[in-house]
Amino acid sequence: MEPPLTRPDLDSQGLRGFLRMVEARFPGELLRIAAPVRPQLDITSAVFELEKAGRDPVLVFEQVEGHAMPVVTNTTGNRRLLAACLDVAVGDLPTAFRERCQRYVPCETVDAAPWQEVTLDGDAVDLTTLPIPIHFSVDAAPYITAGQLVARDPVTGVDTTGFHRLMLKGKNRLGVSLHSRRRMWEFHRRAEERGEPLPVSITLGVHPLHYMGSMVYAYPPAVRKFEIVGGLFGEPYRLARCVNGLEVPAGAEIVVEGEILPGQHEPEGPFGEFTGYASYRSTQNVFVAHRLHMRRDAMFHSVASGMAKDHILVSCITREGEILNTLRRNLPNVIAVHVPHTTCGAFMAFVKMRKTAEGEPQQAIMAALGTEFYTKYVIVVDEDVDIFDMKDVMWAVATRVRAERDIVLVPGCKGAILDPTSDPQTFTLTKMGIDATRPVGQDFAERLTISDAQRARVRGILQSAGVMV
Ligand SMILES: Cc1cc2nc3c(=O)[nH]c(=O)nc-3n(C[C@H](O)[C@H](O)[C@H](O)COP(=O)(O)O)c2cc1C
Numbered sequence: 001m002e003p004p005l006t007r008p009d010l011d012s013q014g015l016r017g018f019l020r021m022v023e024a025r026f027p028g029e030l031l032r033i034a035a036p037v038r039p040q041l042d043i044t045s046a047v048f049e050l051e052k053a054g055r056d057p058v059l060v061f062e063q064v065e066g067h068a069m070p071v072v073t074n075t076t077g078n079r080r081l082l083a084a085c086l087d088v089a090v091g092d093l094p095t096a097f098r099e100r101c102q103r104y105v106p107c108e109t110v111d112a113a114p115w116q117e118v119t120l121d122g123d124a125v126d127l128t129t130l131p132i133p134i135h136f137s138v139d140a141a142p143y144i145t146a147g148q149l150v151a152r153d154p155v156t157g158v159d160t161t162g163f164h165r166l167m168l169k170g171k172n173r174l175g176v177s178l179h180s181r182r183r184m185w186e187f188h189r190r191a192e193e194r195g196e197p198l199p200v201s202i203t204l205g206v207h208p209l210h211y212m213g214s215m216v217y218a219y220p221p222a223v224r225k226f227e228i229v230g231g232l233f234g235e236p237y238r239l240a241r242c243v244n245g246l247e248v249p250a251g252a253e254i255v256v257e258g259e260i261l262p263g264q265h266e267p268e269g270p271f272g273e274f275t276g277y278a279s280y281r282s283t284q285n286v287f288v289a290h291r292l293h294m295r296r297d298a299m300f301h302s303v304a305s306g307m308a309k310d311h312i313l314v315s316c317i318t319r320e321g322e323i324l325n326t327l328r329r330n331l332p333n334v335i336a337v338h339v340p341h342t343t344c345g346a347f348m349a350f351v352k353m354r355k356t357a358e359g360e361p362q363q364a365i366m367a368a369l370g371t372e373f374y375t376k377y378v379i380v381v382d383e384d385v386d387i388f389d390m391k392d393v394m395w396a397v398a399t400r401v402r403a404e405r406d407i408v409l410v411p412g413c414k415g416a417i418l419d420p421t422s423d424p425q426t427f428t429l430t431k432m433g434i435d436a437t438r439p440v441g442q443d444f445a446e447r448l449t450i451s452d453a454q455r456a457r458v459r460g461i462l463q464s465a466g467v468m469v
Contacts, residue, residue, distance in 0.1 A: 007114060007250075010238055014251025015072060015205040015301055022058055022081060029057045029081060036063040039071075039142065044135040047074045047304035056309055060299075067131035073302045076208050077309035082317065085208050086232065094337065097232070098321035101216050104223050105230030105237070113240035113250040120292045126171045127256070127289060135305040136272030141175075142168040143271055145303040145311075147202040147256075148214060149176075149184055150246050154191045154198070159246065160184060161225045162214045163303070166202065167268050172289040175268030176260060177282040179417040182217055183225075188260050188285065197259035200287060201246045205253025205301045208314075209233055215318040217372060218325065243291060253298045257291040272306040273418050274315070275344050281417050312345035319375065323349055326371045327364055334364060338387040339375075346374040347419065350387040353380060355437045365408055365433030373414045379434045384447060396436040399445070408433040 011017050022030045037043060043061055050057065056077040062070050076082060079090050088096040120126075132142035144166040152159045160183035167175035178185040191198040213229035226247070230237040239247040244257045265284040273279035304310040319339040327334040333354045339345055351364050361380035368378040379393060382400075386392040401407070415422035415429035422429045438444040462468035 010110065010113060010251040012251070013210075013233060013238055014207055014249065015075070015253060015299065017251065018075060018085070018207050019058065019060070019072070021084065025084060026081060029078060030060065031057045032060045032062060034062050036065055037061050038065050039067070039131050040134045041137065043071055043073055043133045043302060044304045044306070044308065047077065047308050047310060048306075050074075051077070051309060064131040067129075067300075069131050069298055069300050071131050071133065071300045071302055072205075073304050074308070074310045075301070075303075076211055076314050077304070079313065079317075082208055082212070082313070085212075094317055094320035094324060097212060097317055098325050100231050100234070101213060101219075101228045101321070102325075103231035104219075104227040105233075105235065107224065107226045107230060107247070108236035108238050109247060110238050110240050110250050113252070114295045115250075115252050115255050115293045115298075116240070117296045118294050118298075122290065125256075125289050125292045127168060127174065127292070128171055130254070131300050132168050133302050136278070138270050138272055138278040140167060140268075140270055143305065144168070144174070144202070144204070145305050146204055146206075146301040148204070148206055148210065148249075149200050149202055150248050151184060151187050151198050151200045151260075152246065153183070153187050154194065154196065156221065158222055159224055159226070160187065161203070161210070161229075161248075163211075165271055165305075166287065167271070169266075172258070174287040174289070175266060175282075176285045176287045177268055177271075178285055179281065179283050181417070185283070191260075192262040195262055197261050199244045199246060199257075199259050201242045201244065201248050202256040202258070202287075203248045203252045203254070204256075205251075205299060206249055207251070210237075210249060212314050212318065215314055216322070217318075218322050242293075253295055253301065255293040256289050257293075258287055258289040261286045261288060274305070274307060274311050274346070275418055275420065276307045277420055279418050307341075307344065309341060312341050315339070315345035316341055319346065319349065319372070323351070323368045323371050323375065326367050327351065330367065331360060331364055333360070335383055336387060337368070340390060342390065343377075346416065348377040348379070349375050350393050351378060351380045352383060352385060352387045353437070354383045355440060358440055361435035361437050362408060362433070365435070369410060369413070369431045369433060374416045374419075376413075376415060376419070376429060376431045377434070378432075379436055382437045385436075393436070397434060400436045400438055401434060406435040408435075 083090045083093045209232040238250045240250040268282040270278040316339045320337045324337045335352045338350045381396045410431040
């Protein structure tokens with residue numbers, strides 16, 4: 001048998017390149033687990049257990065019962081590793097991400113990719129042979145969570161790439177939900193209008209920079225998302241062509257070619273979603289697989305679901321970058337934006353600004369709420385508040401807000417389908433902005449502070465008394 005095809009230039013832009021970088025630069029952040037695990041529950045619950053213990057390492061499960069293929073998870077649960085992918089300091093991550101994802105770099109198409117080593121067609125396709133985890137006990141079936149779906153707009157021909165949960169229904173059948181209603185949803189709607197299926201390729205085993213680029217939503221319709229990923233890599237993203245003509249990342253591990261059927265809906269879910277709830281809401285679409293490609297030594301990538309950081313952290317950073325981008329156009333005095341993990345990486349944004357005039361927080365609230373539909377609460381604070389510390393933000397709300405003056409409600413807005421507060425028929429909800437800034441040009445209560453010099457002095461005293469290390 002021929003050895004597996006190695007292409008360092010392709011691997012560097014895939015999951016393997018990322019694992020190599022982590023092993024070389026952050027060896028403590030990659031754990032290889034040789035003990036046998038079950039695909040049912042063990043993989044995702046290990047991520048949660050480590051998170052509870054304050055650890056977010058990448059995990060490689062080498063022995064998954066019933067399967068020869070290892071499972072890699074939690075590649076994006078750690079801001080430090082994501083910052084390293086962009087070669088920036090952790091504090092600069094949202095800004096660097098925002099800037100780089102606006103540099104659209106044309107892709108390069110290569111002739112051969114390692115995932116073309118093994119190809120199974122038609123009846124030989126059997127997705128049940130893959131080590132697909134069950135993440136939570138509520139999940140209706142095993143779920144592929146790291147499948148990047150690639151399709152072309154049937155009208156313009158421009159392609160897109162994005163994660164969509166995939167429920168294993170049979171050898172060649174997957175349930176899929178397009179509930180985020182972005183490009184894939186729209187492309188499928190356009191194909192359906194013509195009575196046609198939408199050709200789709202599912203790619204597994206992509207680099208975190210692909211994950212991050214795929215979550216960008218504010219960009220011109222003629223731009224390919226792959227060009228955004230190229231901007232993040234700082235070089236052309238290398239793609240290879242599937243039999244169906246779609247182009248997918250050349251450095252991937254596994255590729256499934258198939259189509260989303262027109263006019264067909266089947267039950268899909270429940271599934272443990274990013275909201276921290278079992279989600280019964282779904283667009284209930286159906287994907288049929290025609291062809292399965294993989295590397296001879298393929299690894300199976302899985303995103304830990306529910307509220308795991310692996311599922312949410314990139315959404316936090318994407319939204320921080322996008323909202324900052326919107327705000328800075330009109331409000332150069334906005335300093336930073338934070339979308340906390342504890343608000344599902346989606347529903348709440350904290351904005352820190354150096355307020356120069358009354359009304360600026362309200363401008364920021366309107367712009368941030370209008371950036372996209374998942375953001376439903378915005379809190380604006382002054383420059384002395386640490387927006388990465390929920391306690392500090394709550395203190396500002398508690399001490400600087402007068403409800404009758406500082407709270408803005410916007411009823412009837414489009415909300416997220418998966419948000420349990422959105423209307424079950426229309427998915428609308430009321431958005432809210434809170435201005436937690438002090439008034440300009442008026443006396444206001446003086447915040448208590450302890451200077452850095454005093455802190456250092458007292459730390460020295462406590463250390464010499466043996467009560468602090
Ligand atoms: C791990 C993960 C899973 C996701 N699952 C879904 C999903 O099941 N359905 C969906 O519509 N969006 C899902 N999303 C969000 C989309 O991937 C995201 O909105 C993307 O930008 C959509 O790309 P598109 O414009 O190509 O549709 C998921 C995001 C992540 C990070």
